[in-house]
Amino acid sequence: MKEKIEQLPKQFIAYLKTLNWPVLLGIALFCIILAIINNIRVGEGKSVEWIGSQDVMEKPADIL
Numbered sequence: 001m002k003e004k005i006e007q008l009p010k011q012f013i014a015y016l017k018t019l020n021w022p023v024l025l026g027i028a029l030f031c032i033i034l035a036i037i038n039n040i041r042v043g044e045g046k047s048v049e050w051i052g053s054q055d056v057m058e059k060p061a062d063i064l
Contacts, residue, residue: 039047
């Protein structure tokens, strides 16, 4: 049992090496691009806020 546990990191690294990384990264990049285009395309009510965006505060009427 101990030998199997010790071999797990080696097996995991061997599995990661079998993945087709350019295709996986291409799919992820394509999904990100589609999400950006879709967020721009939809109306303001359905658009999502981006990470780090801040709410725009309205100016009080007495300052105007």
